[in-house]
Amino acid sequence: MAVLEAHAITKTFxxxxxxxxxxxxxxxxxxxxxxxxxxxxxxxxxxxxxxxxGCILTPTSGRVMIEDVAVGDNARxxxxxxxxxxxxxxxxxxxxxxxxxxxxxxxxxxxxxxxGNDARLEAERVLDDVGLxxxxxxxxxxLSGGQKQRVAVARALAGRSPxxxxxxxxxxxxxxxxxxxxxxxxxxxxxxxxxxxxxTHDTKVREISDRVLRIRDGVLMD
Numbered sequence: 001m002a003v004l005e006a007h008a009i010t011k012t013f014x015x016x017x018x019x020x021x022x023x024x025x026x027x028x029x030x031x032x033x034x035x036x037x038x039x040x041x042x043x044x045x046x047x048x049x050x051x052x053x054g055c056i057l058t059p060t061s062g063r064v065m066i067e068d069v070a071v072g073d074n075a076r077x078x079x080x081x082x083x084x085x086x087x088x089x090x091x092x093x094x095x096x097x098x099x100x101x102x103x104x105x106x107x108x109x110x111x112x113x114x115x116g117n118d119a120r121l122e123a124e125r126v127l128d129d130v131g132l133x134x135x136x137x138x139x140x141x142x143l144s145g146g147q148k149q150r151v152a153v154a155r156a157l158a159g160r161s162p163x164x165x166x167x168x169x170x171x172x173x174x175x176x177x178x179x180x181x182x183x184x185x186x187x188x189x190x191x192x193x194x195x196x197x198x199x200t201h202d203t204k205v206r207e208i209s210d211r212v213l214r215i216r217d218g219v220l221m222d
Contacts, residue, residue: 002068003162003195004030004053009062011048011218022048024218026062030195032162035186035208038199040215047167049215050199054088054165055081067162083112087156091168093148095140101127101151102136108155126154130184146177153181157188164189166198170205182208 009026012019022045030036040046051057053064055071055078064071066085071078095104105123109115114122127136130150140148149169156164166185170178186208189196198205206212214221 001032002029003032003066004028004197005065006049006053007063007065009049009052009059009064011045011052011057012060022218023052023059026215026218026220028053028213028220030163030197032195033190033193034210035189035196035198037205037209037212038197038215039201039203039212044215045218046199046215049220050165050167050197053197054086055079085161085163087159087161087164089149089152089156089164089166089169091171093140093145093152093172095148095151097140100137100139101132101143101147101154104140104151105155105158109158112159114159122158123154126158127151129157129188130154144177146173146180149173149177149181150184153184153188157192157194160192162194164194164196166196166200168200168202169198170200170202175204178202179204 006026006028009023011023012021026049038046048057052059058073066081071081096107099107102123105126106119109119109122124136127133130153132147132150132154135143135147170181173181182205185196188194
């Protein structure tokens with residue numbers, strides 16, 4: 001089943017009086033349990049595409065569907081989809097420094113509407129899944145870079161969002177730690193039947209991918 005579908009996506013930005021087209025008729029589908037990598041040089045449009053697929057930006061034309069439901073084009077509808085259906089992993093860990101690993105994951109669950117004991121148990125479950133059960137009460141300053149990224153992965157997986165979007169998740173990690181994080185991604189995508197899209201310059205991500213897509217000058221190549 002396709003978790004994410006994009007149909008004829010275009011995006012044009014207005015810079016003063018000049019229209020600047022960035023994306024040109026993108027079609028994309030990712031199924032449950034599938035790991036897809038998106039590669040492309042700087043300026044190719046991959047970040048813009050990721051923002052549209054993640055319901056952060058609206059396309060100029062075309063539509064995005066998540067679990068067969070079309071995403072609306074107003075801020076409230078897009079925010080609702082982000083909370084319910086999408087988990088994000090960023091290049092920067094974006095952890096709250098004053099919150100423990102568990103509390104960082106719990107906070108994301110609170111935003112999704114899960115609170116109290118249920119949120120705590122779910123946070124502990126996903127931290128166990130990424131191998132950080134024994135670090136759940138550590139503050140970010142007491143975690144290594146790889147451990148911080150694992151917390152970020154756990155935060156994205158918490159709440160069982162069907163779609164995970166990762167933007168350069170290994171950029172700040174050494175090769176060994178990056179490989180460990182990628183293996184966690186793949187295992188959890190398969191185990192929990194999540195759709196995973198990784199935007200990256202790291203060619204090693206190909207090793208865990210079911211498909212590699214390339215984007216150049218706003219055109220997607222399979």
